[in-house]
Amino acid sequence: MNLTLKIWRQKNNTDKGGFKEYKITDISEDMSFLEMLDVLNEQLSTKGEDPVHFDHDCREGICGMCSLYINGNPHGPQQTTTCQLHMRSFKDGDTISIEPWRAKAFPVLKDLVVDRSSFDRIIQAGGYVSVNTGGVPDANEIPIPKSIADLAMDAAQCIGCGACVAACKNASAMLFTSAKISQLALLPQGQVERKIRAENMVAQMDAEGFGACTNTGACEAECPKGISITNIARMNREYFSAVLSSDTV
């Protein structure tokens, strides 16, 4: 395949940045999108140019590092991570536009790399269980119905990639935050800190400068892990029942 790439290049956080066009030839349609970028970067390095910086780690769809806003969708045309996107999703002769995630809370560090530590700070605000839950319990010792455990597992699938924020017209992080609140609110281990967790994580999400939710559902449609917006409804319930009944004044 021969392709034209329009890639966002930006030296650093303060640089204004802009698009640069690259022609690339002989791309196999069995390559992943990131492998295609590897080929481009090798060519750039050989020519002595600065390679295109982009985030990636596992390359098997589980870490959430790979980002990239491709042709107007987070992770491109398929509902998957960029590392799991293959070049067969494109046609020979296509022009592909590649931009970084855009959000005030995700500042661009260089080229396509953004700083997603705002997600880490939301987790630090309460996305964990700090009470001592003891050793690994016997599978049947914790009384939790399978249907509830499944819901918790569905929420726990979130890999924190940030596609929800990237897709949302408001750059809202509600799908991420609600998944992280839900996975613990549904399980017995999460009960002790349930209220303070909901209050603190929502407060941190707001402090980071993410937008509010308009319920457009774009996040759910773009999430590579299929996290449902029923989690956002659950977060709203968790948050309001927490503020109404907690001891925090």
Added chain:
Amino acid sequence: MSWVSKTLNSTLGRKVLMALTGLFLILFLVVHLAGNLQLLIPDGGEAFNKYAATMANNPFIKVVSIGNFAFILLHVIYSIILSRHNKKSRPVGYSITKASSNSTWASRNMGILGTLLLIFILVHLKGFYYEVKFGSIPMTSYEGVEFKDVFAIVSAAYSNVLYVAFYVLSMGFLAFHLSHGFASAFQTLGLNHVKYSPLIRKVGLVFSILIPALFALIPLVMFFQN
């Protein structure tokens, strides 16, 4: 900040205010429509004028009407606060977006639709509410009792093709606003459930088509009757 103001200033709190005021306005639309439909009774406006007088003199309705103004105002103020906040959350935009691949047009344009509705509401209030309350309007009498002839004012307005077109168009905007807003309000309030959400979405769709259509029908019928 107290916990109350902190909650109401959070993104979630602001959204709940939008949803609650929006749902109140939805309820108000139903009552308003029930009143308007009396315009179509072929009695020269008697039923409608009597109804208008009852509404104007009922102390309970007076309280509700003040509440209604307050809720419209709150809905508008919070829509501005939220829209500004949301804009600031993405200072640099994308060069290409395929938003239609993941969301509906109405859901992405609630602010524009709302602004168009606000223009309609203001024109509507100036033309009817203000005129009836503070303007000089013709009187009519039934069985020797004097009534303000609100029907005459409405009927005059609805003989103007521009006004009728503006009205019908605005009901189209209302339909789109509600096609997303109705179900969205329930999601905001945390009411998402496998049993009820499909029903809420269906009722929302029917409501968002039926109510604006019936509202729009009245000026159309009166225009062609004139």
